[in-house]
Amino acid sequence: MEESFMPKVSVIIPVFNVESYLAECLDSVIGQSFYDMEIICIDDCSTDNSLNILMAYAHRDSRVIILRNDCNRGLAFTRNVGLERASGDYILFVDSDDYIVKDLVGITINEIDSVDMVCFNYKKKDEIWNSGDEHIFKMKRGIYEAQEFFVDTVNNNSVVHSAWSKLYKREFLMQEDIRFITGILYEDIVFHFLCMMKAHKISCIPEQLYLYRVRNDSIMTKRVESKNITDYFRIACFIGQFYLEHSFDTRLEKAIEQYIQTVYHSFICNYRRYELANHGYILKEAIAEKRFAKIFGIVSGIENYYGRVQKKIEENIGLIKDGNSILVYGAGDIAKEVIETLNYYDVILEGVAVSDKSGNRKSLFGNKVREITEYLYKRDESLVILAVTYKFYPEIKLKLSELGFNHYLEIF
Template identity: 40%
Template sequence: MPRLSVIVPVFKVQGYLRECMDSVLGQSFRDLEVIAVDDCSPDGSGRILDEYAARDDRVTVLHLPENVGLGRARNAGVERATGDYLLFLDSDDSYLDGALEAITRRLEACGEPDVLVFDHVRSYWWNGVRESIFGDLLASTGTKAESVFENPRLLRLFAVAWNKAYRREFYQGHGLSFQPGLYEDAPLAYEVMISAETIGCLPRACVTYRQRPQGAITRSPGRKHFDIFPQYESLFAFLDERPHLDSLRPLLFERMISHYGFCIQRPDRVHPHDRRKYFRRATEHYRRYCPDGFTPPGGRAALPFRLIAARSYTGLALLERAKTARRKLIKQSRKAKHLLGRAVYKAYYAFQRRLPVDEKLVVYSAYWDRGVSCNPAAIQRKAAELAPGLRAVWVVRPGVVPDLPEGTDYVLPRSPRYWRTMARARFLVNNVNFPDFVVKRPGQIHLQTHHGTPLKSMGLDQQKYPAANMSFGALLRRASRWDWSVSSNPHSTEVWDRVYPCPYQHVEAGYPRNDVYATATDEDVLEIRRRLGIAPDKTAVLYAPTMRDYRKGFVPELDLERVSRALGDRYVLLVRTHYFYGANSALSELQERGVLLDVSRHPSIEELNLASDAMITDYSSAMFDYAVLDRPIISYVPDWEAYSASRGVYFELVSGRPGETPGVVARTEDELIEAFTSGAWDSARTAELRAAFRERFCPWEDGHAAERVVRRVLLGEDESALPAVVPMSERKPARTPRVADARSGAAEVRVPSVT
């Protein structure tokens, strides 16, 4: 008997079906059966299902002789199911990676509840993904399983079939089944919830709920939307047979009328010429099912509810006209405000540019105003030491303000002070380009610090690669504002000259953000590890992959759980996703289970590098910074051909040649695991490769890069006055945590500010 039975009803979805089936059969959790019900689909869906059944004996296909609709197709699947728990998955939706593993673990943690409700995300045709609104409610219960009598808020969860796992004995023992027609999910979902004695919740998103641009039956207007009325009639008939559930009638009634109010306002559901008749049916149900003493909800959002209660179709029509007029007015007002605001600020910015430049003002920004970090932050810290008369102002987004270092002076983009500051500052420092509307005025100095050594093609070199999606003319106009460009090594100088062919000067200084690797002490390293919760006896391995231009979102190239288990208890795996990606629920779950540490939102990559004993990366410029520490670098590059073809690279990272490959190269998970279990990751051979790599890419990284930049650019000193580069043989980068722990005995702990 399998643990899970996944029931997939199928009708006219041949374009989505393979993705759906792959998402189920490709799960790490294998103890399942898939019952795919071909609802007499007129397209190639039945043939596709038969292909899957021929390849995987976990798949059973039922070919129905006639089309019976979504609900009864699910019922047919339930009759064939043998698993401990039932799950329903619509054939144009899909499971997220690790979903079934997470569901089964939660079932155990909740004590095998009658029902487990899990979260979802909505995906859109333009590759947009939106989280649900139910995460907080699902998280609030923890692992406690309770009934709706104990927690009535559970009835406010999304009333669909596919966000739940149902204990089969419970489901079949209560005679639960779907009714024919549209909106079949709602009554079944409520019947399940009110019948269950134990309901568990999982806040992890498990299903991708596809929002199709067209073709979804619930978003096609027509009389079929009147099916909602018999569906709710069946729900209240269910209640009539179970008087012990009467206390739940008011909440279920409120859910029903709210559903009617939602649908009647949607032109993609109820056609305008059907609206009056639909409204009349809704008011009939209000009179028939309204519990004694019921009070309609208040607030503006509940106005359609109260209009149904008052049987005022005229009021509803006036409400719709008022909404339409309000939307039109808001749109017109925003357009006018935008045009007026642009004109006002443009004039204000031009006026400020006619005023004298403030010789002491320096504007900093990093990563498109994401906060105080990277090379600009290191330059600001050194400027405070060497040029205390200069005033620093950061441009930051509103959302990062609470996390700014204490005492940071900042402006918000496009605010009045922003325009004034950008117009008057003597120096503008950024690791990316300032927006196109920023004007380079006489007397201003723009310093471009960059934020990585280029392995992938940059600037004009991207024109011949398919991943490029930009205006190269606009790129050159932005680069033409630079006065200075920081270079971390001769390779970068050569690349910047070619790809940004504009009349700026190079500051061949090394990267200021890397100075900390030469100045951090053993105590600093150990204190960072303590704050991260890494035990002294652990070997910390930092996995820091870059983004893929040819792919949307963070998709791990590794089975992180498998790698972590294979490495064993001696190791701890730290995972940091690229800053372009948001929070990842799968990583959070792995962290909760103690499989790894998700450090994606940690504010300082420099601290993570110092805390780790080795780095696994791919094409990320993080490898060049990590090489400064002279610690092992493992290149995990399973998609080297795809990446190099789509983006272009400047050298063959996988060649194994000195100066191109920083250490072990693994093309598969097995090779990566073998690199650690065999000790190859930290061998004499990898040390030789790393030495050659450092010689080529870290010649100036001696701890004085920020000083060189400050003296050359902000203080205007001659190049001959800059600190001489410390020879590679004389440098002493921060020691690995293993060595630091063995040799550290200092009483005082000093942690460098690297955020």
């Protein structure tokens, strides 16, 4: 890169064993309509052909900068290396197995002058289920107070933790000393939280500008082990400590509590699902954190919202497997938990049903979301699993009865 070139945007791309996807990622970044960028690629000691691919692109385009860790350090450390090397006014993170639309940088940079970061929408490309899923962005275009944005996204269940879903002012990240916590998984959760707590204003763009790939051998889809579970707990404790050390208004306080509880539920449900009998210390450590009892909701052991979902499925797995046609009613987080548990037991679904599919996800784990009336031809043989909160049961059971669905399983 010529010495006189001063990049406006620093694109940070951590790279580790992604030879099958790296070219598509780099092509999408290099091909941006906005040119004034440095493209910082940090190889985390890949053992495949990733480094050679990077070198070929650096030879073709002087904006591509290659750094290499001395040993495999993980995603958080590698992103931090990129942050320290960056010289642009703005920061964009791109994962090396994903890709971005041509105008992402140009669109977001026009929105960032008066804010600390710009949040944008994304589309998921699921290679495991061979499906595409449009993320439903529930926030309208506009400029928001950052903490108010956090409250609204928590309340309407539309939080996007991912570092790659935002363009950041580098000055903001440096002044607030916001970095990724190393040595843990799911580092984006804390990074997102700190950005929301410390930023003044953010801009929101509903356009889908990022293509997020879900693949079998990624960090997010590998089989859960004890570290995955303990890291959820450590993240909950980190945010819990921040919560205890600061004062907030009532709305923000409740939103932070809900945010922590969501992370903690991930810890509990994974603990239950994989029955890590040899890692009982994890749960003992959690219960010992009495100063977080109010937030975690640890009152009488480990029974909790998501735990009840899994327990109910486990108790009725024989009935479910004997069914000819299994429908999951609902398309929210409870339905996701139900489907994940059913997948664990190799249960094949007929589909996912809702009363009205407008405003709902188009698919869940490769299962199309359809209105319940589209399954009328299966009503005599279907077992419908009610994957919604209890308060909706009377209304849904009445509707199912009117349509002739007489067999259902209540989760709560």
